[in-house]
Amino acid sequence: MSSRILSAALVGVDAALVEVEADIAQGLPNFTVVGLPDASVQESRERVRAALRNADLGFPRTRLTVNLAPADLKKEGPGFDVPIAVALLESAGVLPAAREPALFVGELALDGMVRPVPGALAIARLAATAGIKTLFVPEANAGQAALVAGPAVIPVRDLRSLAAHLTGKTPIPPATVSAAVPHAPDHAGEDDFAHIRGQEHAKRALEIAAAGGHNVLLSGPPGSGKTLLARAIPGILPAFTLPEALEATQIHGVAGTLPPDAALLSRRPFRSPHHTASGAALVGGGSTPRPGEVSLAHRGVLFLDEFPEFNRTALEALRQPLEDGSVTVSRAAGTLRFPARFLLVAAQNPCPCGWHGDPSGRCDCPATMVDRYRRKVSGPLLDRIDLHVEVPRMPIEKLAAETDAEPSSAVRARVEAARAVQTARFVGTPIVTNSEMTSRQAKLHCALDADGKRLIAAAVERLKLSARAWSRVLKVARTIADLSGSGGVASAHVAEALQYRMRVE
Ligand SMILES: Nc1ncnc2c1ncn2[C@@H]1O[C@H](COP(=O)(O)OP(=O)(O)O)[C@@H](O)[C@H]1O
Ligand SMILES: [Mg+2]
Ligand SMILES: [Zn+2]
Known part of the structure; x- marks a missing residue:
């Protein structure tokens, strides 16, 4: 007997349908899986075999063949364990064949427990567009999958309770959407504008950057507060809107960078990769293309501290996402597009020693060295940075001042008002800010x-x-x-x- 059920594979930040076909025939006990990369096949077979036995569902002692189609789709990860197990049980007649379109994903532990998989939101979106009625996901992924309207999401704890559900013995109640509203940044403390003395010029520039999504370069001597200013930006950015939060969650869900137990990314990302980061780490790519820092910063901030210290080719690779708001990765099977709409905040010293232009005259870098240092960042890249801001060293008297400056919440209120104007301006288009x-x-x-x-x-x-x-x-x-x-x-x-x-x- 044979059976056929649906599952999903991740392709970039999206998911694609995979058909899992199982066939049971007379013959010597044998278990073949076709359509998965070699290493995964071996491991998946072992997990499915052990999980079925340990869940007392039995493992058929005949000739078993499982085929995952389409063959040319690269199927990564252990998420096919559950669909393989279900397909086997259906073809063995242990479980009834599903009556309406259902989709299964999940990794099996040897004892039959179901472990979470990456990309639940992407998979749920695929299920919704494909008209799938029921989506079976690991319990830990259910909250995220349920954010997508359409399919009923069944949270699966273990193989045994899944079987009890599918035979109709003990139905599992569908997951409901839990507090899926991103909250306003509960920002305060060290990173609040209130605690940054002086620097009104830089603060004004950051307010403009936050309001319109314009890129910023902060230049100044060491200790002038560049890193401090950059870290304060999330506190003046508007709260995530639900569509933005969903976009970011889908990327982080695929990359496996969501905070544990978070169904939805509730805060705008702030990414600050080290200057030793490679081009692939920054913009994504690789043999199994992964989102890079520019995509992980989608709808948030990408902070590149010590900007000229970054690898030149890595920096040049930023040009495409800065221009297009996305990264295109080409592969044998076609091109992938990763969203990458972020606010670039870069920081640099004005020269190798850091003191060029400081009134103290401490810099003794030769002019040619200062020049070479600045040329590390190419003209075309600098051209894409809208706000070039000098951050001077604050005199001690100013730093010691007792009175707080304007708090981030007040700045954020103005930013949000300016964003509301932009929302009205761009209604009916995919544009969020003026910079786009x-x-x-x-x-x-x-x-x-x-x-x-x-x-x-x-x-x-x-x-x-x-x-x-x-x-x-x-x-x-x-x-x-x-x-x-x-x-x-x-x-x-x-x-x-x-x-x-x-x-x-
Ligand atoms: N304007 C300021 N108000 C309050 N603290 C400041 C200010 N500028 C710098 N500091 C403090 O000085 C230290 C160095 O600042 P930092 O942001 O790391 O400088 P940079 O990145 O320019 O080298 C930090 O501990 C920061 O808190
Ligand atoms: Mg710094
Ligand atoms: Zn110098």
């Missing part, structure tokens, strides 16, 4: 008055702005106007936006 506008949309939404036009024309001349930089300045000006509640973009907004543009030396 195409140049056509920028022309439409950032129409300048005569003064603004004159200002920007002069700047193009003086700063030798590229076409890309010009369009980026417009978008920053739009955000500045949004923060001030202005419908139009005035010359004052353009002037401030230009002030953050890097001077070409």
Whole structure:
């Protein structure tokens, strides 16, 4: 007898249907699995055999063949244990054949317990679009799978209770959605703007960055507070919206980087990879393509401290995601797209010793060395950074000040108001912030008055702005106007936006 059930494999951050077909025939006891990578086959066979025995469901002592299709789809991970076991039990007549479309995923422990698998949200989304009525997932994944409307999600603890459910003896109640609303950042403490003395110029730039999704480069001597400022950004970003949280959760669910027991990523990610990170670690890829840091930072912050210390090729690989909001990885079986819409916050010392430009005159780096240090980050990459911010060392008197500065919550309120304006502007499009506008949309939404036009024309001349930089300045000006509640973009907004543009030396 044979049977056929559905399961799913992960392809990038999405899932694809897999058919698990089992056949039981007369003959010497033998258990063959076709369609899985060699190493996984051996291990999966052992787990399925032991789990079926230990769950007292019996292991048929005949010729067993399991086929996973399509053959050309790379099927990674142990999530096929449960569907293989169910297919075997169905073809042995132990379990009735499913009457309506169902999908099974789960890893088996030798004692028959079901272990969680990565990518539950991606799998649930696939089930919903494929019209699957019932989705059987490991108990630990059920909360996340239930976030997707459509299929009933059955949480599976172990093989024995799954069998009892499928025979109708003891039905398992479907999982319900639990508190699936991302909460506002409960930010405070050390990372609050209130505790950062002075640095009003840098704080203003970060507010603009947070409001419009514009990239920032912080430059200043060691100890000036660059890392402190960067770490404070999550506290001024707006709360996750549910669609954003779902996008980020799907990526982290596939990458296996969700906090334990979290159904939904409730906070915007803040990723700060070390400068020794490889290009693949930063942008993703590899033989089994994995999301990189840029994708793990999706809808959050990617903080690159000691920016010029990063490997040059790794940095250059950032250009595509910075431009497109996604990473394309090509493979033999076609291309994969990983979402990567993040706020880039980079920090650097102005020179190798760190003190170039400091009033103390402590820097004695030769000019050629300063120059070479700066050139480590290429022009085209710097061009994609909208806000170039000098972070000077704060004098001791200022650092010792008793009074707190404006708290992050107050800044966040303004950021959220500016985001609301953008939400209304981009209704019906996939765009969330001004930074994501195409140049056509920028022309439409950032129409300048005569003064603004004159200002920007002069700047193009003086700063030798590229076409890309010009369009980026417009978008920053739009955000500045949004923060001030202005419908139009005035010359004052353009002037401030230009002030953050890097001077070409
Ligand atoms: N403006 C500031 N207000 C309060 N503390 C500050 C300020 N600037 C720096 N510090 C403190 O000085 C230390 C060094 O700051 P850090 O952010 O690591 O500097 P950088 O990254 O520029 O080298 C930190 O412990 C930080 O708390
Ligand atoms: Mg630092
Ligand atoms: Zn120096």
